Amino acid sequence: MLSLWVYMIYCCVGYCSTVPNLTYGSIKRHAHDAEVDRQGSASAGASRDLLNNENEGVDSRAEEWEESRGEATDNNNNNNAMSGFLNESESKRLPQAIIIGVKKGGTRALLEFLRLHPDIRAVGAEPHFFDRNYDKGLDWYRELMPKSSEGQLTMEKTPSYYVTKEVPARIYTMSKDTKLIVVVRDPDFLGLRRVVTEKYFHFNPTKGFPCLKRPEGNSKPHCLGKTKGRTHPSIDPEVVQTLRDFYKPFNRKFYHMTGQDFGWD
Structure with missing residues (x-):
């Protein structure tokens, strides 16, 4: 009887030695596959449906991306064409x-x-x-x-x-x-x-003269530099008259050239 048990154990060991060595991960995958098979075709079908839905979502997003990329490319082409047109129409x-x-x-x-x-x-x-x-x-x-x-x-x-x-x-x-x-x-x-017109000007009380602005823009008014808008010095009336007398013949020549009398005399 003991010989029979030894023989059976020997056969089992010999048989098992002919089976490929399985790692723990492989055993786990086989067990998982077996579990999936055990759950039946309905569960497998649900998994396939889920996979298909995910793929459809990816394909849909890919199509949207391609469309957006195509639109962006078209827009870029249009912008480039317009930019090229403007560049060609402008020159120094x-x-x-x-x-x-x-x-x-x-x-x-x-x-x-x-x-x-x-x-x-x-x-x-x-x-x-x-x-x-x-x-x-x-x-x-x-x-x-x-x-x-x-x-x-x-x-x-x-x-x-x-x-x-x-x-x-x-x-x-x-x-x-x-x-x-x-x-x-x-x-x-x-x-x-x-x-x-007057809407292009904004009076600056600090400087004492108007600054410039563009009504259609949101930028701050543009003022001239610090050296602009200085108060005129007081000049002796005799000096002013001397200057008028000196420039009088030149002014008249200028009136003749321009065809307009500015009345500076």
Whole structure:
């Protein structure tokens, strides 16, 4: 009987040695699979439905992403096309009008007033091309100008042009049609449509003079620098009369040139 038990144990051991060695994880997976099989086809079908629903959700999100990417691409293409169109329609041009003077005559204020107009594009800093940088050439000068579209007027201002003898001939060489602006009274010969009105100005009580603003924008009013708006000194009436007598013949010559009597006498 004992021999029989030993033989049976020996057979079991020999048999088991022919079965592949299973790790704990494999045993666990087999047990899980067995449990799934035991639950039946209904449970398996529910799992497949859940998986299908998840896949449908992923596919739906993927389609939405593709559509949004396509729309974004179209928008980018449209924006790029529009940007390209605007860039092609805008270019840097030599100025068609230049404020040449006079010094301390309100040329900065005039330039800032004009820049409020949508048909005006002007460089802010004084280029000093025709008096100090003429040797750098017109290409250098053009690069200083802002981009403008067809129909817009490009401008700059350098008051020292007024007292530099070479400037008139140099500007004429660039273009005989360039308009020269000297601050006298009413710079109304640029042919601009009326746009700038009282709503473009905001009185600053601290400075004592109006600052500029754009009614359609939300930015703060733009005021001129600290050196602007200074109180005029008191001048002896005899000095004033002496100056009037000195400039009287020049004023009359100017009236004749412009065809307008400003009544400064």
